[in-house]
Amino acid sequence: MTRRLLLSYLSLTAFVLLVLEVPLGVTFARSERRQLIERVRHDAFALVLLSEETVEGTGRADLPGLVAGYQRTTGGRATIIDARGGSLADSTPSAGESFANRPEIQAALAGREAVGWRYSRTLGQRLLYVAVPVASGGRVHGAVRITYPSSFVERRIRRTWLLLGGIGAVVLATVFLISFWLARSVTRPLRELEAAAASVGRGQLATRARVPPGPREPRALAIAFNEMAVRLESLVDAQQRFVADASHQLRTPLAALRLRLENLNPELPQSARDDLDGAIAESWRLSRLVDGLLALARAEQAGSTPGVVDVAGVVSERHAAWSDLAEERGVRLEVALRGQLPALVTPGRLDQVLDNLLANALDASPPGGRVAVTGARSGDLVQLHVTDEGPGLSAEERDRAFDRFWQGATGHDGHRGGFGLGLAIVRQLLIADGGSIELRPATGAGLDVVVRVRATDLV
Amino acid sequence: MEVLLVEDDDTIAVPLVKGLEREGFTVARVAGGSDALAAPAADLVLLDLVLPDLDGYEVCRRLRARSDVPIIVISARSEEVDRVVGLEIGADDYLVKPFGFRELVARIHAVTRRRQPSRTGDPDPVRIGPLELDRRTRRVRMDGEEVALTAKEFDLLALLAEDPGAVCTRQAILEAVWDAHWYGPTKTLDVHVASLRRKLGDPTMIETVRGVGFRLCDPP
Numbered sequence: 078m079t080r081r082l083l084l085s086y087l088s089l090t091a092f093v094l095l096v097l098e099v100p101l102g103v104t105f106a107r108s109e110r111r112q113l114i115e116r117v118r119h120d121a122f123a124l125v126l127l128s129e130e131t132v133e134g135t136g137r138a139d140l141p142g143l144v145a146g147y148q149r150t151t152g153g154r155a156t157i158i159d160a161r162g163g164s165l166a167d168s169t170p171s172a173g174e175s176f177a178n179r180p181e182i183q184a185a186l187a188g189r190e191a192v193g194w195r196y197s198r199t200l201g202q203r204l205l206y207v208a209v210p211v212a213s214g215g216r217v218h219g220a221v222r223i224t225y226p227s228s229f230v231e232r233r234i235r236r237t238w239l240l241l242g243g244i245g246a247v248v249l250a251t252v253f254l255i256s257f258w259l260a261r262s263v264t265r266p267l268r269e270l271e272a273a274a275a276s277v278g279r280g281q282l283a284t285r286a287r288v289p290p291g292p293r294e295p296r297a298l299a300i301a302f303n304e305m306a307v308r309l310e311s312l313v314d315a316q317q318r319f320v321a322d323a324s325h326q327l328r329t330p331l332a333a334l335r336l337r338l339e340n341l342n343p344e345l346p347q348s349a350r351d352d353l354d355g356a357i358a359e360s361w362r363l364s365r366l367v368d369g370l371l372a373l374a375r376a377e378q379a380g381s382t383p384g385v386v387d388v389a390g391v392v393s394e395r396h397a398a399w400s401d402l403a404e405e406r407g408v409r410l411e412v413a414l415r416g417q418l419p420a421l422v423t424p425g426r427l428d429q430v431l432d433n434l435l436a437n438a439l440d441a442s443p444p445g446g447r448v449a450v451t452g453a454r455s456g457d458l459v460q461l462h463v464t465d466e467g468p469g470l471s472a473e474e475r476d477r478a479f480d481r482f483w484q485g486a487t488g489h490d491g492h493r494g495g496f497g498l499g500l501a502i503v504r505q506l507l508i509a510d511g512g513s514i515e516l517r518p519a520t521g522a523g524l525d526v527v528v529r530v531r532a533t534d535l536v
Numbered sequence: 537m538e539v540l541l542v543e544d545d546d547t548i549a550v551p552l553v554k555g556l557e558r559e560g561f562t563v564a565r566v567a568g569g570s571d572a573l574a575a576p577a578a579d580l581v582l583l584d585l586v587l588p589d590l591d592g593y594e595v596c597r598r599l600r601a602r603s604d605v606p607i608i609v610i611s612a613r614s615e616e617v618d619r620v621v622g623l624e625i626g627a628d629d630y631l632v633k634p635f636g637f638r639e640l641v642a643r644i645h646a647v648t649r650r651r652q653p654s655r656t657g658d659p660d661p662v663r664i665g666p667l668e669l670d671r672r673t674r675r676v677r678m679d680g681e682e683v684a685l686t687a688k689e690f691d692l693l694a695l696l697a698e699d700p701g702a703v704c705t706r707q708a709i710l711e712a713v714w715d716a717h718w719y720g721p722t723k724t725l726d727v728h729v730a731s732l733r734r735k736l737g738d739p740t741m742i743e744t745v746r747g748v749g750f751r752l753c754d755p756p
Contacts, residue, residue, distance in 0.1 A: 321615075339637050402731075405730050
């Protein structure tokens with residue numbers, strides 16, 4: 078945003094500079110050339126006046142001294158030529174040279190004044206020439222010619238262009254500084270808003286954006302954002318209250334039901350005991366279901382208070398806890414993690430996640446099977462795999478496995494006690510900490526559960 | 537033992553009083569916080585947190601301020617923070633509704649035992665075959681060798697040892713040993729049984745009754 082604003086300010090300034098400075102420079106160059114021509118003509122006529130009598134043979138002026146003095150003071154080459162095109166005096170002498178073949182001399186000797194630019198093979202560059210006839214009484218006695226190499230005038234023009242360029246650069250630099258400050262102040266409210274939005278996104282719903290003074294649009298945006306945050310907070314509050322209320326409202330009648338059922342126990346004949354035990358078990362299942370739903374609801378609104386947790390440490394702890402049971406079931410529980418794997422997760426959550434995944438993996442494993450936990454850091458993530466050699470899940474089952482109340486086929490031991498909330502809770506807990514979970518088919522048979530959490534460098 | 541039940545909801549209080557009396561307790565029931573504070577001293581208080589006049593926590597704090605009577609909070613709130621607050625302001629235990637009598641009675645006994653460690657009537661160490669279990673010191677010996685158990689493992693073994701040979705259902709174990717309304721995979725129970733079997737060194741001592749629960753084998 079800042080860069081874009083800067084770019085637009087600078088390109089606008091550059092355009093204006095270009096539109097103003099280029100014609101200025103061109104006009105300047107043109108008038109510079111015209112001025113030079115005017116001056117040179119003026120000088121040529123002055124030289125004609127000074128040398129006229131001598132050229133006609135009546136005066137005794139020092140012609141070589143005259144042209145040499147001219148070149149010394151102005152830098153132009155002056156040449157005085159007699160009627161046949163021979164040199165009478167030349168400020169840059171060239172021995173025995175005849176000027177008769179020069180077009181401007183021919184014109185001057187013919188009585189015409191010649192002004193123009195031509196390429197000089199002798200000098201190897203363009204030159205400005207002015208040739209004026211020295212004439213009196215209708216007779217041409219000779220000519221005065223002044224030439225300037227074009228580099229003489231081009232140098233001046235180039236200096237002007239450089240000056241114009243320098244002014245442009247200073248203007249651009251000033252505009253850059255001002256527009257940078259301006260762009261920062263325009264985008265500051267947006268950057269603040271971005272920080273506030275990120276904070277709300279992390280679950281800190283009480284965060285509000287500062288309403289900036291100044292322009293209307295950022296103000297309106299900040300106010301609208303704050304209204305949204307207030308609404309979001311109250312919705313989440315309402316849901317949390319609902320969860321708390323629902324928990325109370327459901328548990329109280331369940332408690333009464335349970336106590337009354339148990340009170341029936343000594344008063345029922347033996348034949349009715351099975352039914353009573355069944356009824357108590359059902360009330361217990363119902364209360365487990367309420368607990369599960371509340372756990373899920375809490376996980377869905379769980380904030381994240383991440384700390385640095387060594388994933389390898391948690392895995393080896395869970396491995397120690399589960400290895401006895403795995404051994405009883407004849408399942409090999411293998412862990413392959415090297416060194417420490419520091420990650421950013423809310424302490425305790427990864428334990429819960431692994432307990433759920435290991436429980437599922439053990440359920441799925443046939444005796445003699447293998448459950449493996451492997452993990453490594455990959456980029457910004459720590460990636461854990463829990464693989465089993467059970468029957469695995471079809472693609473459709475894998476898609477649905479995170480739905481609440483989804484239950485796969487009965488586990489290997491035929492025990493089917495849950496409500497299909499475990500994986501849904503696990504996923505919510507991971508998402509709250511910025512992690513993820515994915516089910517893949519393992520190579521061969523079985524399921525490969527991939528858990529990803531944010532890696533960190535601190536230990 | 538005299539129990540003071542502070543509970544405003546009749547649907548809970550009526551069956552609770554009946555069941556506790558059947559279990560041999562003398563129960564006085566009040567429906568409000570101020571009545572609870574005015575009631576004659578009891579051996580134990582069962583306190584609901586939602587009361588019509590006073591906040592349950594406030595009642596708990598005031599009761600604790602004037603005596604060290606054991607207090608068990610019974611509440612429908614299962615949030616970690618509620619438990620922590622309840623225990624911090626002086627409750628001895630925190631039981632989440634719904635619960636069974638078995639669990640309630642176990643907690644009552646545990647709390648009173650903790651409160652009065654020198655009380656006569658403390659159970660003597662239980663002996664079942666090579667196993668010796670001392671509830672007072674929470675120690676377990678196998679063939680005279682001490683076995684180091686975690687708190688959960690000990691509670692689990694102590695529960696099974698209450699009635700050797702009888703099946704203890706998974707539900708009963710989860711209710712009595714785990715935090716009430718702890719929600720995790722029920723397989724955690726199997727995890728602890730497996731590690732208990734290994735530590736005791738005799739896998740046949742704790743028998744799995746498929747689909748029902750576990751029992752401690754009464755050796756021949």
